[in-house]
Each structure stands twice: as structure tokens, then as C-alpha cells.
Amino acid sequence: VSMKDFLSKLEDDDELRRRFRESPQEVAQAEGLSDDQAAALASGNLKQIKQELQIESPGDSIVGVIMVD
Amino acid sequence: LRACPGSLTIIGTGIRAQHLTPEALAEIRAADALLYVAAEPHLATWLEKLHPRAESLKRHYDVGLDRAATYEAMVEAMLQPAREGRRVAAAFYGHPGVYVTPSHAALRRARAEGIPARMLPAVSAEDCLFADLGLDPGRTGCQSYDASHFLRRRPPLDTGALVLLWQISVVGERRAVTAPHREGLRTLTDKLLEHYAPEHGVIVYEASPFAVADSLVEQIPLSALPEHDVGPLATLVVPPVVS
Numbered sequence: 001v002s003m004k005d006f007l008s009k010l011e012d013d014d015e016l017r018r019r020f021r022e023s024p025q026e027v028a029q030a031e032g033l034s035d036d037q038a039a040a041l042a043s044g045n046l047k048q049i050k051q052e053l054q055i056e057s058p059g060d061s062i063v064g065v066i067m068v069d
Numbered sequence: 070l071r072a073c074p075g076s077l078t079i080i081g082t083g084i085r086a087q088h089l090t091p092e093a094l095a096e097i098r099a100a101d102a103l104l105y106v107a108a109e110p111h112l113a114t115w116l117e118k119l120h121p122r123a124e125s126l127k128r129h130y131d132v133g134l135d136r137a138a139t140y141e142a143m144v145e146a147m148l149q150p151a152r153e154g155r156r157v158a159a160a161f162y163g164h165p166g167v168y169v170t171p172s173h174a175a176l177r178r179a180r181a182e183g184i185p186a187r188m189l190p191a192v193s194a195e196d197c198l199f200a201d202l203g204l205d206p207g208r209t210g211c212q213s214y215d216a217s218h219f220l221r222r223r224p225p226l227d228t229g230a231l232v233l234l235w236q237i238s239v240v241g242e243r244r245a246v247t248a249p250h251r252e253g254l255r256t257l258t259d260k261l262l263e264h265y266a267p268e269h270g271v272i273v274y275e276a277s278p279f280a281v282a283d284s285l286v287e288q289i290p291l292s293a294l295p296e297h298d299v300g301p302l303a304t305l306v307v308p309p310v311v312s
Contacts, residue, residue, distance in 0.1 A: 007111035008118070010280050011086035020281060046277050046285040047300065050109075057110045 001032045003041075003056045007049075075101075075151035077179045078158050079172045081165040081191025082107070084276045086115050088192040093160070094119075096189065100158035102150045106143075108162040108302060109278045116160060126159075126171075136170075143171040144178060151184050162278075164193035168215065168235060195233070197276035198304065201284045206231060209309045216240045216257055216305070226264050232307035237273075238299050255295040257305075265310065267292035272306040273299060 001009075006028065010017050020027045020041075028038035037056070040048040078100070080093040097103055103120035106127060107113040117123045129142035151157045159165075165172045166188050179186035195213065199206065210230035216237045226232065240253030268290045275285040289297055294305070 004110040004114050007109075007279060007281075008086075008114040011111070011115050012118075017280060024281070041281065044282050046275060046279070046282050047298075049279060049282050050300070053110060 003033055003037045003053055006031050006033060074184050075153060075155040075157060077147060077151045077175060077184055077186040079165045079176060079186075079188040080158055080160050081189070081193070082112065082116070082160050082162050083192035084163055084194055084197050084278050085280055086112060087280060090189070090191060093189050093191060096158050097160065099156065101155040102157045103160065104147055104157065105160040106162060112162065112278060140171040140174060144175045147171070147175045148179055148182070148184070151179060152182070164191045165189070167193045167195070194276045194302070194304065197284060198233070198274055198306065201276065201286065202272065202274065202306065204231060217242070220257060220260055223260075228264050228310040230309055234305040234307070237305045238301050238303055249299045249301065251295065254299060258291060258294045261291055261307065265291055265307065269310070270308065272308070273297060274304045274306050275300050275302050
């Protein structure tokens with residue numbers, strides 16, 4: 001599973017989210033994420049998670065798409 | 070007039086998936102077409118699970134392209150299926166009417182063409198900011214500006230009020246970019262230093278789009294802002310000067 005798919009599942013799967021909060025690293029690795037991805041998710045740190053997402057899907061995040069001008 | 074016009078409903082997803090309102094979810098499910106702009110890839114994946122014909126508007130966005138051209142393409146992409154008689158939902162992250170140029174433009178054009186169009190409210194980054202930082206804008210008053218607008222128009226600043234400056238990573242930048250605009254950050258800091266001491270504590274804030282991560286809250290002295298690692302969606306919070 002990709003990191004973005006796992007994060008998407010976490011958004012709407014209450015049971016998965018509960019298990020993740022109990023054992024984040026183990027649950028992420030059991031879902032097939034790499035050690036670095038699992039560590040970033042377990043950290044709960046926004047910058048680390050975005051960094052790993054950027055490695056997985058370069059260019060997928062947005063800088064200045066929706067702006068007032 | 071068309072015999073059977075379509076419609077356009079602009080919705081916001083909120084910052085996290087769980088922010089989606091029941092009203093917006095019902096609109097997504099009832100729509101013939103779902104067009105969307107998601108800030109993060111996992112939210113795009115989630116929207117595509119909600120609607121079988123979800124289509125990202127991000128393809129209209131290109132590095133180096135003036136944003137006005139991107140917005141025009143997005144507006145036409147939202148309106149075309151409605152002109153063909155389809156019920157269109159267009160989803161933007163956060164609140165669809167806050168710092169979103171193409172949503173307002175699409176509403177105006179749809180109404181001018183006789184297409185029923187409306188916007189539903191949603192959770193904005195500013196809503197998250199007040200909750201995460203425990204700030205009440207009613208306490209001191211609040212000035213809130215797009216950072217580029219703030220530099221260009223130079224509105225009077227009340228240092229006794231809470232000041233929020235949005236989109237600080239792209240200050241002065243009209244094109245789509247892939248990295249923060251560091252020169253703009255320096256200019257913004259210089260402007261603020263006309264009103265605040267260099268050691269005045271400010272907060273670089275970014276609402277978390279993830280159910281399992283905290284929002285980013287980084288407290289730094291104002292003078293450190295130009296060299297700070299500012300994320301693409303960061304907001305600058307300048308607390309009031311306490312006399």
C-alpha cells in the first residue's frame with residue numbers, strides 16, 4: 001500500500017485509526033509502509049509526514065494553487 | 070434559456086477529511102460530476118473513493134504559469150458540464166470561499182448564464198488556527214490579510230490586535246511555484262519590523278490535513294522569519310504587542 005492510500009484509509013476507518021494510535025509504527029509497517037514512512041507517521045510531525053509523501057509522490061503537494069490575486 | 074439546465078454547487082472539504090459536513094457529503098453523492106482541488110495526495114485519493122467520476126482540477130495548474138490562466142481554465146472546467154445539463158459539485162480544500170479565486174469566479178459566471186449555482190460553507194484554515202492556538206479574535210480584534218496583498222496595499226496595522234498573514238510562502242509571486250519565495254519572506258519581515266521589535270515572538274502555523282498528525286506550530290522571533298523553513302501552506306501569526 002502507498003503512504004497516501006494508507007493516510008486516506010486512516011481518514012475514514014475508525015478501527016484502523018484506533019489501532020494506529022495504539023501502535024503507530026507496527027500498524028504502519030503491517031500495512032506495508034517502509035521504515036522511514038512508518039517512523040514519520042509515528043512521529044505525528046506534519047513536516048516529516050509531508051517530506052515522506054513528497055518522496056513517494058513528487059509534485060503531488062500544492063504550493064500556491066489557490067490564491068487570491 | 071436551457072430546457073433542462075444543470076447546476077453548480079461549490080463545496081469545501083475542510084482541512085481534514087473528517088471536516089466534511091453532512092451537507093457537502095450529500096452534495097458529492099448526488100452529483101453527476103465531482104471536480105476537486107485537494108491540497109494533499111491522500112485527500113485526492115479519499116475524494117476519488119467518494120465519487121466514481123471525481124476529476125482533479127490540478128491538471129490546469131502548471132509551474133511558471135500565471136495563476137490567472139489557471140483559474141480561468143478551472144472555471145471553464147466547472148461550468149462546461151453544468152452547461153451540458155449535469156449536476157456539478159466542485160470541491161476545494163478548506164472553505165471554498167476563503168482564498169479561492171476560481172470558486173467565486175465560477176459562481177458569478179454560472180449565475181450570469183442562468184445556471185443555478187450556490188456555495189456551501191466549510192471549515193477553513195483560520196477556523197483550525199483559532200482552535201489549535203487557543204486564540205479568540207474577539208479578544209483583541211484581528212487583522213487578516215493575504216501576505217502579498219498586505220505588502221502591496223500596506224493597510225494600517227494595529228499592533229494591539231492579532232495579525233494573521235496568509236500564504237507567506239508565495240509573497241509577491243503571481244506564478245505557480247514549487248518552493249517558498251524566500252526573497253518575499255525577507256521583504257515581508259522588513260515591513261513588519263517597522264512595527265514590531267526583532268525579538269517579537271511570531272508563530273508559523275500550518276493546519277494539519279492528517280487525522281494522525283498535529284498542526285504545525287513553530288514559535289520564532291520575527292527577525293528569524295526570512296531563514297525559517299516555511300512550508301507551502303504556512304500562515305504567519307503575529308500576536309499583539311503587550312504594553
